[in-house]
Amino acid sequence: MTSALDSLNFLRRPLPSTTTSSSVLSGIGIGSSASSILYGASTEEKIVIDIGTRSLRAGFSGDHAPIHSSVLSTRFALTGSIARALGHSTQSATESEEELEARLIELLRDVYRHDLLVDARTRKVALVESALVPVALRLAVARVLLGNLRVPQVSFYPASVAALMTCGSVHAGLVVDCGHRTVTVTPVYEARALLPYVTSTPLAGSALFDNLRGLLRSYARFTPASSRRVDMDCREGVLTETVVTHVMTKLLVASPIAPPGKLRETLGVADGDACALSNELVAFYESNSTCSSAVTGLTIDSGRYGRGLLLIPSWIRERAAEPLFCGDPGADLQSIPDAIVQCIGRAPLDTRRALIANVLVIGGIAELPGFRHRLLRDVVDRLRDSRWSALAADAALAGDESAFMPSTRAWAGTSLAVAAKIGTVEVSREEFDGCTLPDWTAITQ
Amino acid sequence: MTDTLLPTVLYHCPCTGAMRHSDASNEPAEKRSKHSNDTKGSSQSERPPVDSRSALFSLRVSTLENLYYCDDCSSLRCTRCVVEEPAGYHCPNCLFEVNTTSVRSEKNSCARNCFQCPVCTHVLSVVESSEGERPFSLSCAVCCWNSREIGWEFEKATGISTQIERIRAAEVAPREYSALLDYWRTVQRVSTASAAAAVGAGSTGSFKQRLAVPSIGVVPEYKAIEGSSDTEQAHVAELVALENADYVSYASDPRCKEPQRIRLHMKLARRCCSCHHILIKPMPKAQATQFKIQLMAANFLPTITLPSRLSLKYSPQLLEGPFAVGRMLSVVLRFANPLYTEMKVDIASCLSGDVRVDVAARQFTLPPFTELWEYDEDEDEDSSGDYNANSDQRGGIVDRHGNRVAIQLSVTPLVPAPNLVIPLHITCLHIDDLVDGEKDGSSMAGSKPAGRKVTDSFWVYAVLGKVQ
Numbered sequence: 053m054t055s056a057l058d059s060l061n062f063l064r065r066p067l068p069s070t071t072t073s074s075s076v077l078s079g080i081g082i083g084s085s086a087s088s089i090l091y092g093a094s095t096e097e098k099i100v101i102d103i104g105t106r107s108l109r110a111g112f113s114g115d116h117a118p119i120h121s122s123v124l125s126t127r128f129a130l131t132g133s134i135a136r137a138l139g140h141s142t143q144s145a146t147e148s149e150e151e152l153e154a155r156l157i158e159l160l161r162d163v164y165r166h167d168l169l170v171d172a173r174t175r176k177v178a179l180v181e182s183a184l185v186p187v188a189l190r191l192a193v194a195r196v197l198l199g200n201l202r203v204p205q206v207s208f209y210p211a212s213v214a215a216l217m218t219c220g221s222v223h224a225g226l227v228v229d230c231g232h233r234t235v236t237v238t239p240v241y242e243a244r245a246l247l248p249y250v251t252s253t254p255l256a257g258s259a260l261f262d263n264l265r266g267l268l269r270s271y272a273r274f275t276p277a278s279s280r281r282v283d284m285d286c287r288e289g290v291l292t293e294t295v296v297t298h299v300m301t302k303l304l305v306a307s308p309i310a311p312p313g314k315l316r317e318t319l320g321v322a323d324g325d326a327c328a329l330s331n332e333l334v335a336f337y338e339s340n341s342t343c344s345s346a347v348t349g350l351t352i353d354s355g356r357y358g359r360g361l362l363l364i365p366s367w368i369r370e371r372a373a374e375p376l377f378c379g380d381p382g383a384d385l386q387s388i389p390d391a392i393v394q395c396i397g398r399a400p401l402d403t404r405r406a407l408i409a410n411v412l413v414i415g416g417i418a419e420l421p422g423f424r425h426r427l428l429r430d431v432v433d434r435l436r437d438s439r440w441s442a443l444a445a446d447a448a449l450a451g452d453e454s455a456f457m458p459s460t461r462a463w464a465g466t467s468l469a470v471a472a473k474i475g476t477v478e479v480s481r482e483e484f485d486g487c488t489l490p491d492w493t494a495i496t497q
Numbered sequence: 498m499t500d501t502l503l504p505t506v507l508y509h510c511p512c513t514g515a516m517r518h519s520d521a522s523n524e525p526a527e528k529r530s531k532h533s534n535d536t537k538g539s540s541q542s543e544r545p546p547v548d549s550r551s552a553l554f555s556l557r558v559s560t561l562e563n564l565y566y567c568d569d570c571s572s573l574r575c576t577r578c579v580v581e582e583p584a585g586y587h588c589p590n591c592l593f594e595v596n597t598t599s600v601r602s603e604k605n606s607c608a609r610n611c612f613q614c615p616v617c618t619h620v621l622s623v624v625e626s627s628e629g630e631r632p633f634s635l636s637c638a639v640c641c642w643n644s645r646e647i648g649w650e651f652e653k654a655t656g657i658s659t660q661i662e663r664i665r666a667a668e669v670a671p672r673e674y675s676a677l678l679d680y681w682r683t684v685q686r687v688s689t690a691s692a693a694a695a696v697g698a699g700s701t702g703s704f705k706q707r708l709a710v711p712s713i714g715v716v717p718e719y720k721a722i723e724g725s726s727d728t729e730q731a732h733v734a735e736l737v738a739l740e741n742a743d744y745v746s747y748a749s750d751p752r753c754k755e756p757q758r759i760r761l762h763m764k765l766a767r768r769c770c771s772c773h774h775i776l777i778k779p780m781p782k783a784q785a786t787q788f789k790i791q792l793m794a795a796n797f798l799p800t801i802t803l804p805s806r807l808s809l810k811y812s813p814q815l816l817e818g819p820f821a822v823g824r825m826l827s828v829v830l831r832f833a834n835p836l837y838t839e840m841k842v843d844i845a846s847c848l849s850g851d852v853r854v855d856v857a858a859r860q861f862t863l864p865p866f867t868e869l870w871e872y873d874e875d876e877d878e879d880s881s882g883d884y885n886a887n888s889d890q891r892g893g894i895v896d897r898h899g900n901r902v903a904i905q906l907s908v909t910p911l912v913p914a915p916n917l918v919i920p921l922h923i924t925c926l927h928i929d930d931l932v933d934g935e936k937d938g939s940s941m942a943g944s945k946p947a948g949r950k951v952t953d954s955f956w957v958y959a960v961l962g963k964v965q
Contacts, residue, residue, distance in 0.1 A: 116675075169605050220680060221719060421736055
């Protein structure tokens with residue numbers, strides 16, 4: 053069984069030997085993909101599934117976008133009716149493998165029944181696997197797919213290399229996967245993910261959510277429509293999770309200007325209750341705000357006080373993602389630009405220039421408007437202050453002009469890889485014994 | 498949130514979830530023996546299979562209406578362990594049946610003019626207006642939304658889905674995807690061709706040692722497609738100028754302003770996971786809601802309920818508020834026999850630190866089910882001479898009526914809990930007198946067919962209410 057490190061190894065640079073004739077290329081035209089649409093290729097079509105901490109994407113290979121895309125916290129509410137009757141919270145963390153598997157069974161069966169509309173036993177599955185996925189989760193997903201749903205075969209595609217495929221070249225790239233639980237920086241060179249040099253930071257989507265909620269609790273004002281009170285602060289019961297998620301996904305922008313170093317001491321992820329930003333920092337934010345109005349209004353349904361108007365200071369919308377760029381010194385968490393620079397420092401010397409010239413930012417958080425450009429600016433600033441200042445001039449974003457959304461790039465890349473019949477680590481139903489899965493550490497024979 | 502709801506009785510399905518140990522043929526020997534020891538142990542000991550306080554509980558139990566029964570294996574099956582397969586596709590709006598091969602080519606949505614209004618999700622209808630060269634558009638009868646507002650106007654009234662798909666396929670993302678696919682297919686083709694040519698035919702190890710792959714020199718570099726404008730700058734500008742955010746919709750899909758095609762509905766046939774016997778088979782016609790084969794657990798296993806009328810009479814504390822720790826509570830459970838043959842029921846409670854359960858009626862017989870018109874009130878009173886009312890009371894049986902028997906349990910909760918759950922192990926024995934023609938072919942003439950004995954045993958959890 054080949055290991056994931058050897059997957060896609062055909063894409064490496066050639067040795068200086070003779071090439072074959074170029075007549076292979078002559079018959080290739082744009083029509084090849086059109087013909088595959090006409091003739092279906094349904095037997096070779098696989099189902100591509102990307103299960104993350106927060107979202108699930110599923111669809112068919114050969115499609116440019118997943119047919120099903122949902123947020124997991126609302127999905128797990130499906131098992132809710134009896135759980136709610138017994139008083140169990142449907143959003144509690146899973147405590148055991150069995151429970152994780154049971155939830156995955158419900159989830160995947162529902163996806164097959166309502167969106168994929170195929171018999172699970174007829175189509176192979178390709179899983180998009182990120183670099184730091186826990187072994188227990190991999191095993192649980194494989195057991196559910198092979199054991200319960202009885203798919204004939206499961207293959208694992210590395211998310212970083214697949215995402216880089218959507219840019220057209222897997223020669224070199226630094227893939228920054230900004231997910232919900234962690235941000236992972238993976239260098240990819242010659243179609244191989246260089247896993248020993250991976251860095252990560254927990255300042256990701258959930259940290260952004262907590263920070264935003266803390267800022268709103270401390271600085272936003274709420275006016276209930278029913279009462280005569282002018283406004284009140286956003287105490288417990290005003291902000292529901294739906295409202296904060298809506299603000300996070302639709303209303304945030306990343307400011308292009310970083311705060312100066314001395315003001316950053318009080319920056320940190322708000323813990324949801326209190327926010328300890330210093331007054332100078334708030335003043336800096338307000339004076340450097342690019343928003344045209346100081347306050348944004350939003351009509352919301354609060355938890356306990358009915359409908360009302362929420363007034364959000366516009367600097368919160370611009371600066372909620374600030375801890376992701378500047379780090380959290382209080383909790384000793386490094387920022388995303390720091391993680392990128394650390395990864396460059398770990399990577400082999402002769403790959404660094406190629407890697408930093410191709411920084412691909414993927415993941416749901418990367419869809420924040422202005423996020424990627426601000427990230428690049430901060431990386432350039434960090435590089436200039438570090439030992440590798442010569443690299444600062446080469447830093448550039450990859451895939452900036454393409455039409456793929458950052459959150460579906462890994463999925464689309466895997467769909468490409470499957471449709472182009474690029475093979476990888478596979479496990480079939482007969483050979484799976486229920487407890488061991490081939491891993492990237494498996495040694496090739 | 499722990500609301501005290503009406504008490505219910507939940508049935509436990511013995512499926513183990515993802516990987517049954519019998520499915521994994523090459524599982525290491527230690528694990529397999531551990532599994533078999535566990536199952537042997539649980540049938541002898543009195544431990545319930547799932548702890549009612551764990552979060553796994555709600556994922557393993559269901560009400561009886563949601564369970565299936567395989568009569569070959571004589572066991573319960575739940576929605577999580579049956580094998581589901583498609584048994585027909587149709588559009589839920591126009592009820593047009595779609596065959597399996599067309600489902601994928603139509604992207605799992607209805608190929609005719611079935612669209613959902615983006616505002617109110619009602620079905621849109623095609624209307625004709627008098628103006629212009631594109632008279633047809635989609636309109637909603639409920640909220641008066643019209644597709645002209647987003648610029649969707651059509652020349653023909655039919656095949657609107659095809660026209661929309663053509664527009665969508667001409668967008669940047671699908672074109673870029675096909676360009677990338679062509680590129681990677683070329684690279685793959687060139688690399689396999691050169692690898693096969695460079696190394697001899699006999700060496701099987703060559704595939705794992707792909708060396709010189711002249712892909713970069715031969716295949717031209719990929720160039721991104723022109724035409725994808727930078728929408729991020731425009732988006733940033735829009736957000737920066739935002740003053741009132743009310744018009745920003747909560748929908749996560751960027752296409753939320755456009756009508757969505759209605760997704761097809763798949764009829765499912767269900768099979769037992771171990772013997773592949775069909776449990777549920779729906780009629781293939783889209784309009785038909787009946788089933789050709791319907792093996793529901795309620796038709797084979799006794800229905801256990803907490804009857805309200807009898808509870809009022811025999812266990813009034815059940816319906817009032819939270820229970821007190823240490824105080825004995827009497828609970829009435831009623832068993833109803835769905836079969837046409839008699840059924841013997843054995844009940845066993847388990848030892849638990851949370852609650853003490855005393856079952857007086859450990860064994861009783863359930864009379865067979867009779868149709869309503871055969872039921873005669875006078876006949877019932879006469880035949881109850883078999884069952885002496887006094888001995889019934891001592892034996893814990895409080896009521897008998899037709900095919901139903903109600904028994905009384907004494908329950909004493911020992912610790913406070915948000916919900917008092919009593920696990921009970923039920924074993925039912927009945928004689929299946931349906932003659933299987935192939936098996937009993939030899940003993941046909943004159944002799945009474947000896948039916949087979951069917952024993953079902955399962956765990957039941959009675960959810961009662963809050964304990965303070």
